[in-house]
């Protein structure tokens with residue numbers, strides 16, 4: 001029998017569906033493959049729409065994890081990225097520099113809270129926080145002080161690398177790693193009732209430990225089912241941190257770039273953070289990149305005649321020119337009249353929808369910050385339980401991609417979603433309320 005060449009095997013492979021081929025070599029994130037062996041292949045995306053291999057279209061109700069805010073395959077961004085690709089693709093960012101990174105630093109500083117002066121590149125949200133935490137630890141170290149603990153909110157999420165994972169309080173699935181975590185003290189998210197006791201807790205933690213930093217998601221905790229809290233209480237916490245030289249790190253990976261109705265959630269809070277991490281919408285869903293920005297004071301703590309005080313952290317793709325060009329195009333779009341008025345339109349539209357459903361017997365609570373809208377169903381559910389998949393499937397059958405977090409349904413659609421598409425999302429939620 002003649003042996004099949006690799007190429008004929010490949011031809012055969014190509015005829016099988018993507019879903020079949022996927023199962024052979026791929027290991028997906030956040031997936032228990034024994035229970036959920038199938039992934040839905042997406043062959044194309046445009047604007048707020050995803051095109052499945054099954055021939056159906058799906059409205060991307062969460063902008064592919066809050067990245068593609070200006071719409072998928074945005075022509076303006078493609079053009080800018082294409083030009084950059086022909087000009088300069090990649091360059092070592094230690095010892096070299098390039099125009100896309102320089103311009104991006106200038107544009108970011110223009111829209112970031114006014115105390116931010118320096119930007120440091122990495123390549124995803126977790127590493128942006130990793131960098132922030134390491135900067136804070138070394139800041140104190142360089143000043144001759146060893147501070148080893150950090151403070152974080154209960155149920156916060158900061159990513160999946162070790163430092164970021166340690167800081168994340170949503171640790172149901174972190175069991176195997178907990179012995180290796182850095183020392184993290186937790187406080188609850190604030191509200192009018194508990195803020196007094198949080199302040200006391202915070203002061204005790206700071207007195208009893210050597211606290212280097214406080215890391216927090218400002219105003220909205222994405223992974224914690226879009227839990228929201230008030231700027232005024234967060235501000236009180238930040239003031240205590242400042243008084244005690246605890247470096248404040250705002251994780252704006254989810255909230256950044258317009259989602260709260262302002263460029264950054266930190267804009268709503270009087271006390272500005274020392275460090276801000278950002279990713280996700282930074283590059284509009286085109287390529288992975290992240291930035292950690294900081295104040296002049298943080299930066300200066302690393303300046304010394306000794307090389308040892310420098311920040312020895314690098315990623316091979318730091319400030320990759322192509323990623324920088326995507327970010328530049330995205331920031332340009334964010335500031336256009338068109339995108340700003342879309343943000344206003346979505347904010348107003350969510351409010352109308354909220355009025356229609358907030359008193360429904362199946363709705364427990366609702367909340368909104370900017371274009372982020374969430375409602376809790378009045379039913380008990382596991383975060384990754386069977387009911388959650390039923391609800392997920394209800395939306396998918398209606399051509400809508402939403403990703404329920406436990407009993408929370410949230411919308412964080414691309415800014416370019418049309419009125420018609422948004423109404424379709426609302427109607428599917430209304431139908432769910434009648435059937436769930």
Ligand SMILES: *Cc1c(COP(=O)(O)O)cnc(C)c1O
Pocket residue numbers: 124125126127129157158159160217222223251252253254255279280
């Ligand atoms: C998504 C997210 C992260 C992690 O970013 P990755 O790019 O997935 O590593 C960190 N913090 C927040 C608030 C996020 O939403």
